[in-house]
Amino acid sequence: xxxxxxxxxxxxxxxxxxxxxxxxxxxxxxxxxxxxxxxxxxxxxxxxxxxxxxxxxxxxxxxxxxxxxxxxxxxxxxxxxxxxxxxxxxxxxxxxxxxxxxxxxxxxxxxxxxxxxxxxxxxxxx
Ligand code: SF4
Ligand code: SF4
Numbered sequence: 281x282x283x284x285x286x287x288x289x290x291x292x293x294x295x296x297x298x299x300x301x302x303x304x305x306x307x308x309x310x311x312x313x314x315x316x317x318x319x320x321x322x323x324x325x326x327x328x329x330x331x332x333x334x335x336x337x338x339x340x341x342x343x344x345x346x347x348x349x350x351x352x353x354x355x356x357x358x359x360x361x362x363x364x365x366x367x368x369x370x371x372x373x374x375x376x377x378x379x380x381x382x383x384x385x386x387x388x389x390x391x392x393x394x395x396x397x398x399x400x401x402x403x404x405x406x
Contacts, residue, residue, distance in 0.1 A: 287388070288388060289391065303397055312346050315376070325370065
């Protein structure tokens with residue numbers, strides 16, 4: 281079923297993720313922000329000490345952390361992108377930034393850009 285969110289002019293069909301091959305997890309380099317609670321939960325899930333988890337999977341940008349990327353095709357992929365299943369390998373523990381995609385304030389004014397990336401979005405008819 282399509283999702284809608286107040287303040288957004290488009291809907292999102294999560295079923296499209298099954299055929300999309302993870303386009304929002306690959307491509308150009310970018311930040312995948314992760315907060316302290318998310319870091320704690322994910323490191324527990326991976327059976328790692330928080331500090332080990334940070335060294336292995338995160339980069340520090342100012343006072344914040346972002347998930348590392350790896351080279352993929354002609355660009356990059358999130359380190360947690362599973363290249364075999366073409367999906368997120370930590371789906372239940374993915375950070376809020378990933379959970380809230382594609383309903384980001386930025387896309388309210390940049391729908392064309394979103395449309396090129398995400399096959400699941402559709403402008404709502406009035
Ligand atoms: S780009 Fe859109 S359709 Fe593709 S995986 Fe991401 S949210 Fe799903
Ligand atoms: S954490 Fe998962 S959903 Fe988020 S960018 Fe990485 S692979 Fe994609």
